[in-house]
Amino acid sequence: MFVRIVKMSFEPEHIDTFLNNFHQKKDLIRQFEGCQFLELYRDKDLTNVFFTYSYWNSESDLEAYRHSDLFQDVWSKTKPLFNAKPEAWSVDKLVSLH
Template sequence: MLIQMVRIEVQPDHVDEFLAAFRINYVGTREEPGNLRFDVLRDPEASNLFFVYEVFKSKEALEEHRNTPHYQECVRRIDPILTGSRTKQFFDPVMADFLAEA
């Protein structure tokens, strides 16, 4: 199992553009057989700061995800409007609903 939180900061005047582009990835990812959870969150104090909570069945499932057309299209569209690089932090599950689904 692979769990990661991705931090994405968007240029403030491009938030709507980001949301439209990221929806492509959101919809496609939730249909992938290797994806268990994919949540997009916004910082309530910084409307241009987003976090994506992702749970995949394996490292291989994450690699498959990165090769999908929806992921690649999303990255192509959002990279120019970010304030910097996306950052990732990985986690081990302790108590989580999706553990029963794995």
């Protein structure tokens, strides 16, 4: 399991635009080949900061998504809304307790 965590910080006036776009595209992202899981989180204190967590079968599946028309569409609408450079981490899940 390959996990991707992305931290995004938005101008406060652009939060609704981001959320609307995410909600329009979330099912397409989740259904993209190799994507097993997708969640969106919002910081409790810094309400303009969001995190996405996505689980991928492999790094190559994530890379295929990142080079897809879907990603280009999502990113082209998201990138102009940032107020700071996004940060991303690719991690391996070691332990998961349910």
